[in-house]
Amino acid sequence: xxxAQFEALLEQVESSGAKLVAVSKSVDTHDVKGLAGFxxxxxxxxxxxxxxxxxxGLAGISADYRRLRWxxxxxxxxxxxxxxxxxxxxxxxxxxxxxxxxxxxxxxxxELPCLVQINSANESSKQGASLNEAVDIxxxxxxxxxxxxxxxxxxxxxxxxxxxxxxxxxxxxxxVFESLQKHGAKICSMGMSDDxxxxxxxxxxxxxLGRILW
Numbered sequence: 001x002x003x004a005q006f007e008a009l010l011e012q013v014e015s016s017g018a019k020l021v022a023v024s025k026s027v028d029t030h031d032v033k034g035l036a037g038f039x040x041x042x043x044x045x046x047x048x049x050x051x052x053x054x055x056x057g058l059a060g061i062s063a064d065y066r067r068l069r070w071x072x073x074x075x076x077x078x079x080x081x082x083x084x085x086x087x088x089x090x091x092x093x094x095x096x097x098x099x100x101x102x103x104x105x106x107x108x109x110x111e112l113p114c115l116v117q118i119n120s121a122n123e124s125s126k127q128g129a130s131l132n133e134a135v136d137i138x139x140x141x142x143x144x145x146x147x148x149x150x151x152x153x154x155x156x157x158x159x160x161x162x163x164x165x166x167x168x169x170x171x172x173x174x175x176v177f178e179s180l181q182k183h184g185a186k187i188c189s190m191g192m193s194d195d196x197x198x199x200x201x202x203x204x205x206x207x208x209l210g211r212i213l214w
Contacts, residue, residue, distance in 0.1 A: 001212070001213050001214065003038050006035070006038045006040070006213070007038070009209075009212075009213075010040075013196075013200075013207060016200045017205055018191075018200060018204055018205045018206060018207055019042065019205065019206045019207070020040070020042065020206075020207055020209060021042045021043065021044045021071050021073075021189075021206060021207065021208045021209070022035055022040050022042065022043050022044065022209060022210070022213055023043070023044040023045075023046075023073065023192075023208050023209060023210030023213075024043050024044065024045060024054065024210070025044070025045055025046050025047065025050060025074075025210065026210060026211070026214070027214050029053075029054050029057040029058055029061070031214055032054060032058065032068075033058065033061065033065070035213060035214075036065065036068060041067065041068055041069055042068075042069045042071060042090070043068055043069070043070055043071065044070070044071040044072070044073045044093070044208055044210075045070065045071075045072060045073065045074070046072075046073050046074025046075075046094075047074055048072070048076070048077075048080040048083050048084045048087075049080075049083075051070060051072065051084070051087060051089070052083060052087060054070075055070065055087055069090035069091075070087065070089050070090055071089060071090055071091045071092075071093050071208075072084055072089045072091070072092050072093065072094065073093045073094055073154075073208060074094060075094060075096075075127055076092070076094060076095075076100065076104070078103055081103060081104055081107055082107060085104070085107055085108060085109075085112070088110065089112070090113075091113050091114070091115065091151075091187075092104070092112060092113070092114040092115070092148075093114070093115045093117065093154045093189055093208075094115070094117045094127070094128075094154065095114040095115060095116055095117060095141070095148075095150075096116070096117045096119075096127050096128050096129055097129065097137060098137055098140045098141060098144070101114070101137075101141045101144075101145055101148055102144065102145070104148055105144070105145040105146070105147060105148045108147040108148060109147075110147065111147050111148075111149055112147060112148055112149065113149045113150075113151045114141075114148055114149065114150055114151070115150070115151065115152045115153055115154040115187060115189055116129060116134055116137055116138050116141070116150060116152075116153050116154070117129065117153070117154045117155065118130075118131060118134045118153055118154070118155045118172075118173050118176060119155070119156075120155045120158075120169045120170070120172040120173040120176075121155075121156070121157065121158035121159065121160075121169040123158065123159060125159070126156055128154075128155065128156075131172055131173075131176065134153065134176050135176060135179060135180065138150050138153070138180055138183070138185070139183065142183065142184070149184075150184070150185070151184060151185065151186050151187055152177060152180070152185045152186055152187030152188055152189065152206075153173060153176055153177050153180065153185065153187070153188055153189070154187075154188075154189035154190070154206075155169065155170070155173040155189075155190050156190075156192070157169050157170055157190065157191070157192070157194075157195040157198065157199065163198055166195050166198050167198050167201070167202055170190050170191075170195075170198060170199050170202035170203070170204065171202050171203075173188065173190055173202075174188060174190070174202050174203040174204075177203070178203075187205060187206050188203055188204055188205050188206065189204070189205075189206040189207075189208060190202065190203075190204035190206075190207075191204045191207040191208065191209075192207070192208050192209060192210065193209050193210055193211045193212040196209060
C-alpha cells in the first residue's frame with residue numbers, strides 16, 4: 001500500500017471516529033518502518049517474541065521509533081508475561097479471564113491498560129470470555145487489580161460468509177461495551193481486514209488491520 005492509498009483508508013477509518021492499529025505479525029521491521037513513515041503510530045503483534053524482535057530491531061535503526069505504540073493482541077502464555085511486561089506495551093488487548101489478569105497484575109510495576117476479549121461468536125477456535133461472563137470479568141478485574149486497568153473490550157468477528165452473522169457478533173460485543181462505558185470503558189476494538197467496514201457500522205472505535213495494509 002502506497003502513501004496515498006494508506007491516507008485514503010485512514011480517512012475512512014478516522015471519519016468514523018475509529019483508531020487504526022496496524023497488525024504487523026506477517027511483515028518485517030522494514031514494512032513497519034515504511035508505514036510509520038506515513039504517520040502510523042499504533043501497531044499490533046500476537047506473539048511476544050516477535051514483538052520483542054521488532055521493537056529491538058527498530059530501536060537499532062533509530063531512537064525515533066520509540067514513539068511507536070505497541071498493542072499485544074494474541075494469547076498470552078504465562079511463561080511470556082515477564083517478557084511482555086518488559087516491553088511496556090501501550091495496550092494489552094487480549095485479556096480473557098480474571099486468572100489471566102491476576103497473573104499479569106502480580107508482576108506489574110506500572111499501569112497497563114487492557115481490554116477484555118470476548119468470544120461473541122461463541123466459536124471454539126477463538127479465545128475470549130463468553131458474552132454472559134464479560135461484564136463480571138471486567139468488574140472483577142477493576143476491583144482486584146491496582147495496576148492493570150480495563151479500558152474496554154475486544155472481539156473477533158464471526159468466521160462466516162453471511163455478513164448478518166458477522167454483524168450480530170459485533171453488535172453483541174458493542175452491547176457489552178455500552179453497558180461498561182459508565183465504568184470507564186472507552187475502547188471497543190472490533191474489525192480486521194475482511195470485516196472492518198461491518199465493524200465500523202456496528203460501533204467499533206478501534207480496528208486491527210493487517211493484510212490489507214501490506
